[in-house]
Amino acid sequence: MANASAEKIAVVKEVSEKLAKSNAAIITEYRGLSVGSLAILRRALRPHGAEYKVYKNTLARFAARESGYGELEQFLKGPAAITFIDGDASAVAKVLKTHAKENPLLVLMGGVVAGKAVSAKELKALADLPPREVMLAQLAGMLQAPLTKTANMFAALPRKTAYALKALVEQREAA
The missing domain is CATH 1.20.5 (Single alpha-helices involved in coiled-coils or other helix-helix interfaces)
Incomplete structure (x- = not known):
């Protein structure tokens, strides 16, 4: 990233800092979701100490490696968004699972919870806790x-x- 623009460096730094502060991170595919639907999801996540952000995958991968969340790289494919979780991961997973049921265009891909990579199936099990x-x-x-x-x-x-x-x-x- 020697020739990277200042904006890209700032984005990588922002993602790295958010990942470093987070207890967990969940990746979802948002292909085809409307802006209104994303706004509803963000509002639903906020009370649980979570933030839903979309970043360019190459920058997010680099930031994940940099911040010790390298396990996230396998899920950062296609139109992916990161949910940064500061609160209870099971409550956030429950919100995401509920929203995915209501809107099938939102797909749980995986994430990192307690320093361990978890699949979409494991996230759904976490949501049921x-x-x-x-x-x-x-x-x-x-x-x-x-x-x-x-x-x-x-x-x-x-x-x-x-x-x-x-x-x-x-x-x-x-x-």
Whole structure:
């Protein structure tokens, strides 16, 4: 890129910085999508800490290599857009999957989540996962259940003893 224009260098730097700050990145093919449809998608992604941008593939590939996201190169073919994710990757994947169902021209191609390349099939599976907060609550419930059972078991012993003594006292009073 020795003879590259200042604009191209700026684009590569921008993409590299966004990838470096991101938790994950998802590549989609947007061939044939209207500007309005892309605007709706961008608005839907924003609350989840994601940004949807279109870059020239050669510049995006170079930036991906530069920022340690080299796995993205295999997905940067044709009219591809990058979704930079700062928040929960499963929530963003769910938004993309929902939008792809509503608009078949949007195609999930793959991405990088937690430093690992993921296919479109894996992204769809990620989209089916519950949100992070729900999974943490489920984990807390699973960890709490054995403790609750143990506490109830220890509380039941004195309670049953008290019931037995009360029944014995009532039996002797009746006699």
